[in-house]
Amino acid sequence: MADTLDTVAAQPALPLGPRPQIVMKNIFAPGIDQIETYRKHGGYQALEKALRQFQPDELLEEVKKSGLRGRGGAGFATGMKWSFLPPQSPKPRYLCVNCDESEPGTFKDRMLMELNPHQLVEGAIITSYATKVHHAFIYVRGELALAGRQVERAIREAYEAGFIGKNILGSGFDLEMTISRGAGAYICGEESALLESLEGKRGYPRLKPPFPAVVGLYGGPTVINNCETVATVPAIVTLGADTYGAYGTEKSKGTRIFCLSGHVQRPGNYELPLGTPMRTLIEDYGGGMRNGKKLKAIIPGGSSTFILGPDKLDTPLDFESVAAAGSMLGSGGVIVLDEDTCIVGAVLRMTEFYRDESCGKCTPCREGTFWLVQLLERLEHGDGKASDIDLLNDICDNISGKSFCPLGDAATSSITSSIKLFRDEYLHHVYAHGCLVGPHAKPAPATARETNQSRQSTPVGAR
């Protein structure tokens, strides 16, 4: 069966003027997923430059200077992370490229892998060289079958062309590269669970410290970077740290791919300099709201980040500004909700995701998400109590900061932030026994409070 490039490839011609295309450069060039075409477009020249003009440590300095920060979620400075590897270690060191992209609202790594896999492979080779790694693993989300095949083929072609293997381009640098496919667990995108999974174990996050940079895959020092982070490295080598770092803001340098989804006219991946206002992304690139609806809420960095209200539309999309607005840039997945969206329903759906994806290792996340979903379900279906809203908040408080890994914290973001912004809508569900907006909307009863009180009978079996 021939591989067909699906929707993400069908990127519409962009209506706007020139903007820096660094990671997405040439991404829509026909045949760029083949090594010859990739090379025709300058592919693997960054690798040559890296090997010939840089010592590994110099390369690391260059990446540090570029200001590149991780695109996987936490936004940790990439060069700094690399420098945490101990200079000497008895065990082999590894690179793991995190292509497990499963964060709801995030679909950039998938595009990078499906359309331009060689760029990722080239980035992985350069990263390995800079970190003195001789075995790199690319961990691809199991569901992304096409992406997996594309990366696999690109690795094969790179081996055949001598870009991977022994003595790459006569530099004396050796590298093996292995692709590994996930088996359908969001948690395996968390770096230490990814390592467990790579080792063939159950995807449970590991206790830290020790951090993977010190004790990682098979006990060896390990660098773990997001797909986009690694795919950006060749461009930094080509352009130079200064040119790359000139984009973006003082602390959030460069460009990154924003995955715009939700109720906008033109959802899709847009590479923009960090610091571009959210309004520009949504209104200019995304073409504004669909069907002339009003904007209700924005989730700026994937479903794990706090929901923002329309008042935050002018927030610049850089790490610091989004944090100041009360959320996180996260994975770059900007989800836009319009006025017809029932917030309780949307939050319920997201919470179900975390309940199902919780690995079950720690009590607060395992049991707490189970409870949260049940409460949200009953609220959404109009059977909730007013006290459920505070209970939700308190359960979130008992999860957040108490869970073993950030997934537990993430599960609470949409709940606490939506209650803050839309408490009335939650209350409407209680008093009107239905939604405020959307297909299941029910009007508020005239005497809301009394109606609710009449329903305060205790369910069977409850205290």
Place this chain on the structure above:
Amino acid sequence: MAEQEELVNLTIDGQPVSVPKGSVIWAAAQKLGIEVPIYCYHPKMEPLGACRMCFVAVEKMPKLATACTTVVSEGMVVRTDTPAVKKARQGTLEFLLINHPLDCPICDKGGECDLQDFTLRHGPSASRFDLSKRHFQKPIPVSENILLDRERCIACQRCMRFCQTVAMEDGLVMEERGFRTEIGVNPDAPFDSNFSGNVVEMCPVGALTAKSYRFVTRPWELQKTGSVCGNCAVGCNVRVDVRVDKVLRQYSRTNDSIDDGWLCDRGRWDLDAINSLERLRTPLIRKGGKNSELQPASWDEALTLIATRLREITERDGGRAVGGIGSTHTTNEEAYLFQKLFRAGLGSNNVDHRHGRFPATERNGLPWVWSDSIAGLEKASHIVILGADPYHRQPIVDLRIRKAIRGGAQVYVVTPEPNRLDRLATGVIRYQAGQTGTIARALLNVVTAENLTRGDFAEKRSASLDARRTTVAQDTPERAAEIAGVDAAALRELAREIAGAKGAVILYDEMATLEPTGANLAADLLDLALLTDNFGRPGAGVGPLLEDNNSLGARDMGLLPDTLPGYRPVSDAAARAALGGVWNATLPSEPGKSYDEMLSGGVKALYVMGANPASDATPQQLAALNALELLVVQDMFLTETAKRATVVLPAVAYTEKDGTFTNTERCVQVVRRAMQPLPGAKADWEILRGVARALGLHWAYLSPAEILKEIGRATPIYAGVTRRALGDSGARWPLVPGERAADGRPALQSSPYLTWQMVEQGVARGIAAGELVAGRGRGE
């Protein structure tokens, strides 16, 4: 000689405490007696940090810390009582309870359940959960002995981690994820491990329960007594849990130097004999002579009959006409009294026990004994299992070997049969059954022929080395290959490994000494260890793995025809005089008859205590047993031997009496009475005292402790061994002077390992130990 540990100072709730560097906060709190509740953490396993029960507040840390994973640092300020900590604990408990069934009234764990207890002490008083709980089928068997109730499981992973990381048997696994998480049986490896019962003990809730204990009692009805397991030679420390007149289970009473906190399933659950309804409750005698039936009799009647007949026979034919077969199950005190009865009371050296061939008077009276210790295994670089099966016979030794493997030790399994350790071994060598001695000689051959000997002993005792070179000159691995069907190259390689090891421990089964090739097995392996310098330090040594709970103690106490207590030859006039002085008796000098000789018509009266020779006797031996003028059997059951007896005396189990056992690595430990003796039966020491009194001897012992005191005077290797010196966790003989106690008296400490000098000077004769101790005492 405790290694100087670096201490870290911190405060918890304002109280200062110092703990070794690297400790976690939980351990420091534990030391202060401050309860920090835990579920997933288990002090014997790596921290996991999963249950989120153990939150504490640490100054300068932005979030609450888990006490089980956070390592202490100098000057750390910890609080366990802040509102945030209390809320977090309540939060976790509330989470655990939302899916927990309200089974407490019918749950075996109720009363000793950490979920109940911590909820009571740290939990919310009411739940806010008013929705529907998760349900599973319950209970389901996960093994022959264990049931799993998934609704009660709090997914702490203790059981799974025990299986995978401690037992290394992979029996239990985690299934599904998130709120669907459950414990399951590994489809590829049945949960049939000999260590499985530990998961029942460590499960903090009633999710894993023992079939044998199900609905049998409530924990508060149990009487719990700290004692020692009597089921094998390891001597694990247990808590015997008794309800009225039944032992329901044994739980661990953690002794790091022996069991490391674990028990095997045999020790935990094989208690049927104690609880059996078949047990003897009254003495039995044949009133109408040999061919009459055994009939109940009073103790007086029975003891008088025994004394009268014994006197008759010894007066007629001398002490040589009577003999005794003692037990490897009874206490040291009882074994000691048994041989004393014969030597001092009846003038006979005819005493023996059944196991192994241990010609104890060879080589300066050294008993063939494990020179190192179980805990020492962790320090070994190589462990060689030769003709032994610790997994089945000394299970907790096997478990410690697994721990050593995790620490990097290489294990070589050299056995005729497949062994449960094969899978984890660096090398596996098979040979024909009965050829263990051949293998040992081949190893010694390689070491001497290839000049691989090294170390102090080989240097200073070159005569011994030269002699060895000659005696094993012909026994090459290639020859062993012909005789024993062994892989010669592998055997040669193994010998080289042993010779080059940082520390090798060589363990063999005592029963291998009974094989046709086994006569010199113990001596050969001792030489192998000595000549390769694998001796005299923790993690280097050699010795037999013994079979029964007091196999070693029985020998130590002189249940041997040719040696007095402490392995002094009966022919040694000085030793006889010394012991005779303690006993106020003149002792016979002629070595007595062995087990086999006594069973083959060598005696006219035979006294069997806690043994059953008829069960594996030859037809000739049976005939000889039947022909005896007097056969006394002292046992818990009417055994095959007892059925032939003239007098049967009902004895009690080890859980019904006090005393001491000596385990396979020289550790003397206190056994405590955990229940009332079965009505009608008596402890062996009491019975022996009765017999002695009936014989007119003035035995005034009031308690086993008193007997132990006498043992300390009569048995040089037990010098200084008193109840007090043994404490809660026992001591390895010989006791040597250690640090001074607070009151200025020299405290005695156990010898974790024997050196070749101790061996050579004759530890066994007590020159090293006994006189050191005595001399020190006089000098004060």
